[in-house]
Amino acid sequence: MQESFRQETGPSRKRREIQSPDVFISHAGPDKLLIARPLSEKLQAHGLNCFLDKTSMEPGDCGEDEMTKAIESAKVGVFILSPEFAARKWTMRELRCFLRRRREAIGSEMRPPTLIPVFYRLSIRECRELEPELEPDRYRDDEGNNIFEVEKFFSLERQREASTDTVKRELQELAGITGIENHDRATNLPGDEFGPLARAHLVERVFLWVKKKSEEQEDDRLHDRILRPSTSIDTRTAVEQEADHLHDGVQQVSAAVESIRGGRGDVFRASIRAERNPASICVKLDSHGSDGFPNTCESLLKAAVLRRDRNEQVGATAVGQGGVGKTCALRAIAHDIEIKAEFSGGVYFVSLGKDGNVGRLIEELCVIVEASGGKQTAAEMREQSEFGRVLAKVQAWFCSHVCLFIIDDVWVVNDIDTNILQKLSVLADTAGDSGERRSRLLYSTRDRELYQIGERVAFEPRERVGKEAVDMLVHASAANREEVDDTRCKEAVGEILEMCGGLPLALNVAGTSVRYMRERWEGEVSEAWGEYLSRMKSRNTIRGESPKDGYLSLDGTLHTSLDILGSNVGSSGETVGEFSFRKMHRSLCIMKKQDRIPLCLVGDLWEIGDEWTERCAKEMERVGLVELQYEKGCGGLRVHDLTHDFAVEEAKKKEGVEEWCKKMVDVCKARGGLLEMSEGRDGEGKSAREEYVFENIYRILKQGGCVEELKRLFLSARWVKTVLQRGGVWQYEEAVKGLSRDLKRKREGGKPGMGRVDEDAADAMVLMMRAARLSVPFCGESSAGIYFQLFGRVKHKAHDSGCVRKILEEIERFAPYVRTVRTGCGL
Structure with a gap:
């Protein structure tokens, strides 16, 4: 139906040729500063003419007339919904006008204006079930007053213009149109740390959809003009002219798309950023039982990732102790054909570990953005001073793509906590209209505090001599089942399985070692199993009966591997x-x-x-x-x-x-x-x-134990300049804080060696750390520019600190011109 629509015609055609807005943004006053204005500025910056409010008019214009012209002629209408929007007469008039235009255009088989509802502070459900009379406590302003009462919504005059039932019907009609929803966890209250991130993401999503719809309409307009016959001018000339215009338009669109991605030519390309498992690893992602359901932890995890009926915002979490195969399962999932087809925007693997911190997490996020084509965007992320801003850029970069984000080996440790992981869940709130596949997150963890994030899939040691354990050992050894079942090695295989206790890591180490021996064995290959068992038993870590689990024998398998190497x-x-x-x-x-x-x-x-x-x-x-x-x-x-x-x-x-x-x-x-x-x-x-x-x-x-070397590094302006240029301020800041804490504990504990010199050094390190943080926005400058920034931010302490004076002297050696600054300050 939509393909047969004719371009809308009528009285508004002449107005469009003057200066018809591309986008009309309808909003209530409380939503202007945080949503409407940022959206308008972003659209204007990318060449789209927006009508926001009276600020979009020129002196001498009649406000009501210009507003009506803009509503009647705009190609795209964005409606930012909130309780105030529903309560105020002007916003509902604007919505009523756009709904009328839409119905008339569809009835006349013309292309209707694009209407994009933004369910910001009024959800789809609330639009369908609006009850301002029955639920007065639900719609209150900052002072606690009922918004509909404040706006005199129930006054006789207002009800004559549009009754409560009319407003309900209009909002219900709007709720039936595919729109863009705010994140359901964003409260938009002053103390909500998640609110600003959600709003930034909402603005970015609306911007991308408005731009896409505007480009589609422009392409259709040019297409119609090229194909429409003309009697007043030569048709061939017209086609050539329009083809030139179309080419220019394509070039402009391409440039605009590039500018969206990081601002300087970044273009998104889907990528599989994940390492592959070694060939010795056996992972069964598609194993199913006789009932047709997944019957291994790996296949259960894959099913959880692909499931659409729950945990849309997070996905799944593989939980269990170390060595049970979680990371291998995650790697296999990243390269699975079905997974790659489902997540067309790519799969991105991040490893943290027990030594992980926010600095490492930020760097990993920068790396996955680079892997998908966002080199300049990643550089801008490294310049940010807040994790929330970094995450907002990641979210904006991937916002229109269906991706799988895998975060391996997560711990609540250092400065990573459940709050940060909950913030990461917004990465799953990307791509597609409602009903379409969305991005997902897949975690793995050994930390019991994180076991409830996402759909939980437990990984445990396998049954000692069960099919899975046998398959893992045989696969790693490159043997076949006939060899394993041979009476000459069957007993040895059984004892090795018992010792490994079903632990996948122990099974892999044992199997690869047997393979190493088999490849070099001069006699009957099957005898290598017995020789490996003999070596394993000879280790002091294994005595008497077989241990109860693979963890107790893992050291034995590792010692045995080293013994085998030593003799070969x-x-x-x-x-x-x-x-x-x-x-x-x-x-x-x-x-x-x-x-x-x-x-x-x-x-x-x-x-x-x-x-x-x-x-x-x-x-x-x-x-x-x-x-x-x-x-x-x-x-x-x-x-x-x-x-x-x-x-x-x-x-x-x-x-x-x-x-x-x-x-x-x-x-x-x-x-x-x-x-x-x-x-x-x-x-x-x-x-x-x-x-x-x-x-x-x-x-x-x-x-x-090289504390003095570490202090010299932290007090070197040359090193701090390098930190800024390489985007390593987060790691530098955490290291300085750690050393400062150690020195402080040493001083408070009365330990010898913490004198005035150490105190001066500790204070100077913290000063340089803060100077580096403040200089982050200038790290794109030359070395001389960075030195200038550092000099200006620490020079006020030169009189009080010998370490600061040495820092300034070092800067002067590499940037002599700063001496004029020093002289001017009387230093």
Whole structure:
């Protein structure tokens, strides 16, 4: 029907040629500042002519006449609904006019004006069930008065113009038109932290739909004009002229779409941003029982993600202890064909871990925006000083796309709490009109405080000798069922299954180690199972009867993997240079949870060349100790959290974690030192090594006991300038606060070494941290500009602090022109 509509004609045609508004925004006064005006400004900035109120008129215009002209001629009408909207006569007159235009155009088979209801402070249900007489307490203003009474809605004069029943019918008609709803958790009260974020998202959604509808109408208008025959001018010339206009219009639309995405050419492209599982991992996403229902935790989780009948705002949460296969299930879901077809805007995987904090969460959000084409948008996000603003930009970026956001290994730890996770749930409130598929969130967690977020799917160790456990072990070993069922190895397989206790991580480590042995076995391959069991039993961590669960035997499987490597290196025995495989694995204690460390840094830590580093890493991967990944041509190691715990415990028995961190500090300081990074490459030229050092140096220095080195870094203007340029203010701020707290506890505890110098340093660090935070909006400037900002924000403390004076002297070395500022201030 809509395709056959003719362009609306009539008296308004002449007015449109003068200056007909593209969009008429109807609203009540209380909704102007927070919704109507921001929407109007955003539309105007993108070339759409908006009529908002009397401010849209010129001096000398007759207000009522101009308002009527705008209502009669606007192509798109946006109606921001609230109790005041329903109670006031002017807003309801505007709605009545647009509804009339819409009905007349449809009845005449013309294209009707586009009407977009925005259910802001009046929901669809309230529009359908409006009862101002029966529910007076429901519609009150800030002073507690009934809004309909204040507006004299029930007066005889108002009722003659439009009775209560008439208003109800009009609002019910509006409720039947597809509109845009405000988030159901936004109260819009002054103390509601969620309200501003919801309003920003609402404005962005309305803006995108208005722009889309305006472009559709313009395309149809040009199409009609091109195809409509003309007797007054040459048809061929007219077609050519309109084709030129159409081409220009397409160019303008393309430029506008690009400008929406970050403002400087960002164009959205759907992406699958998630790592794949190693080939040894067995995940059954499509397993169903005889009743047709999912019968594995992985298939139950996939079904929960695809379900449409509940938890639309959050999705699902995989819960359970470590090593039970949650992360592997999430990775498999990210690359599942059915999931990718359902979420056309892409799948975006974020890892946090027990060491996670808000700074890491923000960086992960920036990375997924970059992965979907928003490089400039991500840069703007890194400049924000509040998490809410960062999240608003993420939401605006993905707002018209159906996406799956996966957040792995979430903990209520550091500054991440349930409030932040609830804020993240607004990411699911994107894409499509009501009734269409919406974006969803998928979490995994071991933290019991978070078990109630979304539809809960429990992951537990599998039945010890059940089908799932057998399939996992056999798959990881690359054996076949005939070999496993052979009497020569069946008993050994059964004992290995009992020892692994159904724990997927233990089963994978055992299976990959058996595979490693089978590939090198000179005799009957089936005998490798018995040899592996013998090695496993020989470890001191396993004595007597089989343990009750896989956690008790996991250390045994990891020790066995290292034993196997030690006996299979070749003529060099257990060592490579001065390092054994055990020592190499202990060195990984310097990593943090959910970490990925570049191979080039690992090689420096192991004191071997790149070729040997990669070779040793591959050997460790083949027995389930690490995961070797390649990204943009750069290799990196990732370690499971429980395997990392094993490395930490082993390091404590030998060299100590602090010694390994000190060694890592020396590695980071090599090649010119930490501060050389500030003058190094930026943007695309940054190496994986530099990125890792920059993101982890605070933690490594602190764990290595290098407090003085850490203080010098925090008091270096050169380093703080680098922090600003690389968008690392969040991590820097958290590290400074942590060290300041430690120094304060040291002072309050009366420990020796906390003198006036330390107090001065602590105060100067906090001062620089605040200066950096305030300078974030200027981090796009040159180094000299950033130095100028820092100088101006700390110079007032020069008389009181020796550390501040040293900071100013350092700035003067790199930006000599600031001396004029210093002289002018009498410093």
